[in-house]
Amino acid sequence: MPAIDQFSPQSVDSFSISTKAAAAAAAAMDSTWLDTSLSFGLNVNPHQVTGESLAGELVEKLNQMSAENKKLTQLLTVMCENYTTLQTQLKDLMSKNNETGFTVSKKRKAESMDNNNHNGVSGPTESTSSDEDSGKRIREDIKTKISRVYVRTDASDTSLVVKDGYQWRKYGQKVTRDNPSPRAYFKCSFAPSCPVKKKVQRSAEDRSVLVATYEGEHNHPHPSQAEGSLGSSHGVTLGSIPCSASIISSYSSGPTITLDLTQPGLGLTQPGLGNNNVKKPNEEVKSPAFQQFLVEQMASSLTKDPSFTAALAAAISGKIQQNSLVQKW
DNA sequence: CGACTTTGACCGGCGC
DNA sequence: GCGCCGGTCAAAGTCG
Numbered sequence: 066m067p068a069i070d071q072f073s074p075q076s077v078d079s080f081s082i083s084t085k086a087a088a089a090a091a092a093a094m095d096s097t098w099l100d101t102s103l104s105f106g107l108n109v110n111p112h113q114v115t116g117e118s119l120a121g122e123l124v125e126k127l128n129q130m131s132a133e134n135k136k137l138t139q140l141l142t143v144m145c146e147n148y149t150t151l152q153t154q155l156k157d158l159m160s161k162n163n164e165t166g167f168t169v170s171k172k173r174k175a176e177s178m179d180n181n182n183h184n185g186v187s188g189p190t191e192s193t194s195s196d197e198d199s200g201k202r203i204r205e206d207i208k209t210k211i212s213r214v215y216v217r218t219d220a221s222d223t224s225l226v227v228k229d230g231y232q233w234r235k236y237g238q239k240v241t242r243d244n245p246s247p248r249a250y251f252k253c254s255f256a257p258s259c260p261v262k263k264k265v266q267r268s269a270e271d272r273s274v275l276v277a278t279y280e281g282e283h284n285h286p287h288p289s290q291a292e293g294s295l296g297s298s299h300g301v302t303l304g305s306i307p308c309s310a311s312i313i314s315s316y317s318s319g320p321t322i323t324l325d326l327t328q329p330g331l332g333l334t335q336p337g338l339g340n341n342n343v344k345k346p347n348e349e350v351k352s353p354a355f356q357q358f359l360v361e362q363m364a365s366s367l368t369k370d371p372s373f374t375a376a377l378a379a380a381i382s383g384k385i386q387q388n389s390l391v392q393k394w
Numbered sequence: 395c396g397a398c399t400t401t402g403a404c405c406g407g408c409g410c
Numbered sequence: 411g412c413g414c415c416g417g418t419c420a421a422a423g424t425c426g
Binding site (some may be wrong): 236237239241242248250261264 | 414415416417418419420
């Protein structure tokens with residue numbers, strides 16, 4: 066079952082809400098992009114325009130776009146359902162394993178299992194353990210907050226640098242058993258007492274993907290926010306996620322966003338994109354005031370909560386993965 | 395010259 | 411108890 070490989074149980078437990086919400090947000094983004102493309106698509110040469118033909122063309126395009134929007138919404142719904150199903154199956158599987166005394170208590174076995182999950186959204190490595198030791202380790206992880214960020218870079222780029230806005234001092238590098246690529250160890254050097262550590266290693270499956278594992282909490286504001294002291298340093302501030310590289314997935318044990326963006330029709334239109342005055346045939350279209358409210362809410366979320374972008378990135382990557390799953394099925 | 399990186403040595407945990 | 415392995419230390423090297 067390929068899907069199981071892509072989600073460690075803990076990532077499922079802790080990640081579900083943010084992924085779902087952000088997946089919905091991604092869908093909303095899709096719709097927004099559609100609308101954007103619509104507005105671009107309507108960029109008709111004025112010399113060719115005659116009143117009725119243009120109107121007909123517009124209506125036709127609107128119909129097409131609406132249909133496409135609807136299809137995408139349905140597709141997303143199916144994806145969310147599949148995800149939920151997989152999540153349930155995985156939980157069942159894990160609970161069965163616990164009941165039957167199946168334990169992966171061996172630390173290294175657990176780690177190697179985790180390492181087999183590198184190509185997907187995976188949580189902390191201890192997620193498959195079930196005995197007392199691993200329970201302890203899980204508690205420790207909750208205490209120390211571990212998060213993982215996947216960053217796509219140029220495969221030919223040998224540097225293990227993930228730019229996230231913080232200052233890091235490299236204190237070691239090792240070649241690990243299960244990955245030919247070396248693993249680099251960093252400590253946060255922005256504040257002398259900051260306990261945060263970072264491990265960076267290329268994914269064994271995809272050498273163009275850097276896996277950065279953050280441990281601990283910064284006890285200082287993000288350097289870029291140092292003046293504003295907005296520094297909500299809950300966990301590894303995912304606002305620190307690199308902007309120079311494209312993030313394909315992330316996991317955080319920090320707080321999750323619970324925006325319910327799964328309502329159909331949400332984000333189908335965006336004011337100011339040239340379709341305010343055009344009524345879509347789609348019955349799900351809300352009033353402009355409501356759309357305005359939604360857009361403002363989304364914008365507010367984006368500006369206020371840095372982890373939103375991380376969740377969104379995770380959702381997009383998850384969607385891509387789910388897309389490939391749907392294609393396989 | 396100070397800050398940062400590299401890299402071999404060392405340490406502690408874990409499995410056999 | 412021994413060996414393996416991941417993580418860390420610290421001296422040497424490099425760079426601006």
